[in-house]
Amino acid sequence: MQGSKVSIIIPVYKTEKFLRKCLDSVVNQTLQDIEIIIVDEGDMDECRAIIDEYERNDSRIKTIHEKNGGYGVSINKGFDLATGEYIGIVESDDFVDENMFEDLYKIAKDSDADIVKSDWIEYTESKNLCRQVGKINKTMTGKDLTAKTYPRLLSIQPSIWSAIYKKSFLNDNNIRFLSTPGGSYQDTSFTFKVMTLAPKIRLTSKAYLYYRQDNENSSVKNTGKVYAICDEYEEITRFLDEHKDIKEWANTQKLIRQYRIYIWNLRRIDEKYREEFIEEFAETFKKYYENNEIGKDFFKKINKKEFNMLLNDKAGFKKHVDKLVQKAKSKAERRKMFSVNINLSRISIVLFGKHIVEIS
Numbered sequence: 475m476q477g478s479k480v481s482i483i484i485p486v487y488k489t490e491k492f493l494r495k496c497l498d499s500v501v502n503q504t505l506q507d508i509e510i511i512i513v514d515e516g517d518m519d520e521c522r523a524i525i526d527e528y529e530r531n532d533s534r535i536k537t538i539h540e541k542n543g544g545y546g547v548s549i550n551k552g553f554d555l556a557t558g559e560y561i562g563i564v565e566s567d568d569f570v571d572e573n574m575f576e577d578l579y580k581i582a583k584d585s586d587a588d589i590v591k592s593d594w595i596e597y598t599e600s601k602n603l604c605r606q607v608g609k610i611n612k613t614m615t616g617k618d619l620t621a622k623t624y625p626r627l628l629s630i631q632p633s634i635w636s637a638i639y640k641k642s643f644l645n646d647n648n649i650r651f652l653s654t655p656g657g658s659y660q661d662t663s664f665t666f667k668v669m670t671l672a673p674k675i676r677l678t679s680k681a682y683l684y685y686r687q688d689n690e691n692s693s694v695k696n697t698g699k700v701y702a703i704c705d706e707y708e709e710i711t712r713f714l715d716e717h718k719d720i721k722e723w724a725n726t727q728k729l730i731r732q733y734r735i736y737i738w739n740l741r742r743i744d745e746k747y748r749e750e751f752i753e754e755f756a757e758t759f760k761k762y763y764e765n766n767e768i769g770k771d772f773f774k775k776i777n778k779k780e781f782n783m784l785l786n787d788k789a790g791f792k793k794h795v796d797k798l799v800q801k802a803k804s805k806a807e808r809r810k811m812f813s814v815n816i817n818l819s820r821i822s823i824v825l826f827g828k829h830i831v832e833i834s
Contacts, residue, residue: 477509477556477557477558477559478507478508478509478534478557478558478559479505479507479508479558479559479560479575479579480505480507480508480509480558480559480560480561480562480575480578480579480638481508481509481510481511481552481555481556481557481558481560481561481562481641482500482508482509482510482511482558482561482562482563482564482575483511483513483549483552483553483556483561483562483563483564484496484497484500484510484511484512484513484563484564484565484566485513485515485545485548485549485552485563485565485566486512486513486514486515486521486525486566487514487515487517487521487545487548487566488515488517488519488521489521489566489567490519490520490521490524491567492566492567492568492569492686493521493524493525493566493567494524495569496564496565496566496567496568496569497512497524497525497528498569499564499569499570499571499572500564500570501528501532501534501535502572503570503572503573503574503575503576504572504573504576505573505575505576505579508534508558508575509534509536509556509557509558510532510534510535510536511535511536511537511538511552511555511556512525512528512529512535512536512537512538513537513538513548513549513551513552514537514538514539514540515541515548516539516540516541521566522539525537525539536555538551538552538555543653544653544654544660545651545658545660546650546651546652546653546654546660547651547653549563549650549651549660550650550651550653553641553644553650556641558641559640559641560578560579560582560638560639560640560641561638561639561641561644562575562578562635562637562638562639563634563635564635564683565635567686568597568635568683568684568685568686569683569684570682570683570684571682571683573682574592574682574683575638577592577678577680577682578590578592578637578638578678578682579638581676581678582638582640582676585618585674585676586674587618587640587674587675587676588639588640588643588668588672588673588674588675589637589638589639589640589643589668589669589672589674589675589676590637590638590675590676590677590678591610591630591633591636591637591675591676591677591678592610592636592637592677592678592679592680592681592682592683593606593607593608593609593610593636593678593679593680593681594606594607594609594633594635594636594681594682594683594684594685595607595681595682595683595684595685596685596687597684597685597686597687598686598687598688599686599688600688601688604684606681607631607681609630609631609633610630610677610678610679611679612679614626614677614679615676615677615678615679617676618674618675618676619674619675619676619677620672620673620674620675621669621670621672621675621724622670622723622724625723625724625727627669627675628666628669628670628724628727628728628731629727629731632661632662632664632665633661633665633685634661634664634665635683635685636681636682636683636685639668643668643671643672644668647667647671649664649667649668649671650664651663651664652664652705652706652709654702654705658699658702658703659702659703659706660702660706662703662706662707662710662735663706663707663709663710663713666710666713666728667710667713670717670720670724671717671720700739700743700747700750700751701751701754703735703736703739704754704758707728707732707735707758710728710732711728714728725767726769726771726772729762729767729768729772730772730775730776733759733772733776733781734776736751736755736758737795737798739751740752740755740795741795741798741799741802745796745799748792748795748796749788749792752784752788752791752792752795753788755784756784756785756788756791759781759784759785760785763785780794
């Protein structure tokens with residue numbers, strides 16, 4: 475039996491407040507030849523009743539209701555069930571423009587791309603605020619890309635939900651999500667693998683997906699999962715050790731990204747966990763340094779003095795991070811009163827806490 479053009483996987487976990495808006499945006503896609511796979515964590519909450527209702531009314535919907543053990547397991551179950559030529563992912567607290575999958579599928583078919591990735595919109599419902607992030611600009615579009623020839627692809631936020639992936643490409647390379655129970659940031663290793671392995675990537679600067687910023691249950695706001703990001707980078711390290719040809723050109727980019735994300739994680743987690751995370755951080759990068767993986771190109775992007783402090787003065791490094799956290803809090807307070815942001819996709823001016831200019 476021939477599959478649909480696109481299979482859209484929607485993992486659901488405690489998002490009853492947002493689920494109808496998400497499902498409405500998917501079932502009303504202008505691309506009708508889609509398969510909608512809802513992977514429900516299995517709680518008998520309002521989500522179950524909503525999913526049952528939509529399933530009764532739309533024959534394109536398939537559902538899995540069971541305890542899956544985490545985000546990665548849920549997505550992998552969706553991959554295994556999918557019959558579409560391409561696969562997309564929409565998280566159940568987000569929603570999408572009605573022409574998203576028609577547009578992305580057309581780009582994919584016209585170029586025979588393995589991945590088509592779009593820009594996205596940060597959405598804050600409580601403030602009625604939509605802001606295109608501008609991570610993909612027009613200079614990056616309309617051409618075939620690979621991560622080897624265009625390393626900037628590896629520095630784009632994972633944002634797995636703003637893309638479609640050729641199913642045969644995922645299957646041929648056995649690309650799946652980590653199945654760590656209750657894990658977070660499991661898009662990190664997945665994105666690295668697809669970007670480094672894909673023979674042809676296409677980008678579009680158009681934004682279709684509304685990425686919700688005001689869901690308090692979002693994993694990005696969970697400060698308790700201290701080492702989740704480490705699991706992802708252990709998997710990327712394992713992957714590169716298996717793919718020596720990719721490691722030759724991608725390892726430095728990976729190390730730069732890993733260092734920056736570990737700094738971000740230190741600033742995110744509760745202060746009581748910082749000291750122990752610094753121990754893990756220092757031990758990991760000490761091994762890279764002793765293995766001669768860190769060189770001049772790494773220090774073009776990473777402050778060498780800060781790096782040496784991490785390895786040789788952990789107490790001093792913690793004080794340094796504490797100052798960064800305090801500085802960021804002060805900056806955030808100032809930005810609430812006044813800020814000017816300009817990039818290739820938008821201009822935003824905030825004055826006395828209100829957006830007086832917002833041009834996308």
